[in-house]
Amino acid sequence: MNSKRSTVKIMTASPNATDHRVFVGRHPQLTLFRDWLSSPDPPTTVYAVSGIGGIGKSQLLAHLYHIARTSGQNALWMDGRACVRTPQGFLDHLASALILSDMSGSGPDSPMQSLLHAIETGPVLLVIDNFEALSAIAEWWTYGFLGSLPDRGVLAVLAARTFAIPSTTLHSPADKHWVQVPLDPLSQSEAHSLVVRTLPSFPWRIRQQIVTKTGGHPLALTLVTERIHAQQTAMTVDPQPLADPLPNDAPPFYQVLSSHWLRELVDETLQPAVDVLTLIGSADQDILSAGIGQPLTTHQYFSLASLSFIQPGHDGLVLHDLVRTYLFRGYGRTPAGLHAHTSGSLGGRFG
Ligand SMILES: Nc1ncnc2c1ncn2[C@@H]1O[C@H](COP(=O)(O)OP(=O)(O)O)[C@@H](O)[C@H]1O
Numbered sequence: 001m002n003s004k005r006s007t008v009k010i011m012t013a014s015p016n017a018t019d020h021r022v023f024v025g026r027h028p029q030l031t032l033f034r035d036w037l038s039s040p041d042p043p044t045t046v047y048a049v050s051g052i053g054g055i056g057k058s059q060l061l062a063h064l065y066h067i068a069r070t071s072g073q074n075a076l077w078m079d080g081r082a083c084v085r086t087p088q089g090f091l092d093h094l095a096s097a098l099i100l101s102d103m104s105g106s107g108p109d110s111p112m113q114s115l116l117h118a119i120e121t122g123p124v125l126l127v128i129d130n131f132e133a134l135s136a137i138a139e140w141w142t143y144g145f146l147g148s149l150p151d152r153g154v155l156a157v158l159a160a161r162t163f164a165i166p167s168t169t170l171h172s173p174a175d176k177h178w179v180q181v182p183l184d185p186l187s188q189s190e191a192h193s194l195v196v197r198t199l200p201s202f203p204w205r206i207r208q209q210i211v212t213k214t215g216g217h218p219l220a221l222t223l224v225t226e227r228i229h230a231q232q233t234a235m236t237v238d239p240q241p242l243a244d245p246l247p248n249d250a251p252p253f254y255q256v257l258s259s260h261w262l263r264e265l266v267d268e269t270l271q272p273a274v275d276v277l278t279l280i281g282s283a284d285q286d287i288l289s290a291g292i293g294q295p296l297t298t299h300q301y302f303s304l305a306s307l308s309f310i311q312p313g314h315d316g317l318v319l320h321d322l323v324r325t326y327l328f329r330g331y332g333r334t335p336a337g338l339h340a341h342t343s344g345s346l347g348g349r350f351g
């Protein structure tokens with residue numbers, strides 16, 4: 001797909017209430033949110049929305065923000081990437097968000113005072129996308145900012161690929177209620193309804209093929225359906241037989257997704273270890289060291305473990321299944337081909 005032609009957006013600006021694109025699924029998360037909104041005196045709560053890139057975190061946050069705004073609730077949209085990463089930078093960004101939502105008041109109040117006044121008038125939704133960008137001030141945010149909010153009336157919905165802050169329901173940082181909201185790919189039927197809305201006239205068999213090949217990953221679904229939609233539009237201008245809409249020869253959407261995920265890999269020296277995990281799926285520190293042909297330090301091992309698409313497992317670190325599949329395709333390699341490529345450095349341990 002020509003990326004210039006794509007309308008897929010990586011959201012960084014405040015979504016306005018009329019920019020409401022197709023939204024499917026996420027019913028448990030929406031129920032959680034609606035339950036909070038409809039409570040008469042809701043406790044201040046943090047929803048920590050996490051998941052790999054393109055899984056739909058920003059889209060979910062935008063949808064919640066849209067629901068709150070259109071039902072007349074006070075709602076603020078913030079983006080960790082748009083903040084200077086200091087407490088003052090966060091408060092400056094909060095001041096802008098308050099102005100955009102008409103919640104800044106008319107006096108010389110500080111942003112914190114304006115926010116506290118708004119909470120006195122009714123529940124406030126505070127959405128913060130790309131929260132991982134604020135990791136340098138996460139402790140201040142939790143204990144300094146969140147800790148100074150009242151015990152009732154605020155719902156903070158944070159999105160991050162992973163959360164460094166302990167956020168299980170057993171722990172309650174800053175004495176607030178924390179709920180983990182991990183996002184999975186869309187179910188088959190949700191993915192299907194997304195495809196139907198973009199490609200309503202397509203045969204069921206091809207729609208099903210799209211759902212299966214993308215594994216229900218929302219960004220993958222969007223990239224594929226947009227590409228086909230663009231092909232269809234081009235055909236109405238220059239009709240030709242439609243090629244296989246999902247050729248197997250590493251179509252660009254795999255590369256778009258792979259590079260989207262690998263952007264998280266700021267330390268390039270970890271790339272060989274990701275290659276090894278792509279080959280064998282899971283590995284501990286010793287096996288990774290053997291795979292890359294030199295010792296992997298404990299610091300590097302923990303850096304790998306902090307990536308959203310790598311999780312701790314029984315035998316060490318495990319690469320997310322979907323990401324593994326796409327990395328193979330993005331690299332234009334098959335498992336067998338990649339195995340042959342790296343088996344020398346793995347020293348026959350996986351013969
Ligand atoms: N629930 C959803 N319904 C419809 N499309 C979705 C949904 N979630 C994600 N998408 C699509 O996938 C793309 C990537 O989602 P996004 O929210 O940006 O992912 P993330 O923030 O997790 O990286 C969006 O631009 C949108 O096109």
Ligand SMILES: [Mg+2]
Pocket residue numbers: 011057058059129130
């Ligand atoms: Mg996002």
